[in-house]
Amino acid sequence: MTNNRLRCLIISISIGLIVLFIVGAIIYLARQSERKTIDYDACPRPKQFATDYDFDYTKKTNEYRNTNSSIDYFRLSLSWSPTFCKTQNGKNLFQCQHSFGFVVHGLWPSTFKKGSSSHSHPRNCRNEKPMPIEIIR
Structure with missing residues (x-):
């Protein structure tokens, strides 16, 4: 029991x-x-992005277009702000005046072609629509 x-x-x-x-x-x-709630002041936008923007390829003399190359993978391009800012000597103030670690530069379409230069990678910036400013945070 x-x-x-x-x-x-x-x-x-x-x-x-x-x-x-x-x-x-x-x-x-x-x-x-x-x-x-999101504290937008913790990660402010640069002043030049206060309005909608777009990449103006006509102002670049070395801008090229390659729509014939295949997209084999996407390359994630990052930069480490502390090291990047050491080499800038006052340039890129927005990135260097804030306490950023890794910064995403982009997710770039790339190709596996051997011996390929940067011009052989897929590229068509001229047809990209601008990203809505509300997304950039």
């Missing part, structure tokens, strides 16, 4: 702890999923 009471007590305590754990997890997840 004593073994049955002990067994029932252990089972009751175990079930109680499991229920308590589940309720605690639900409360924790509910608080985590509350909509958080």
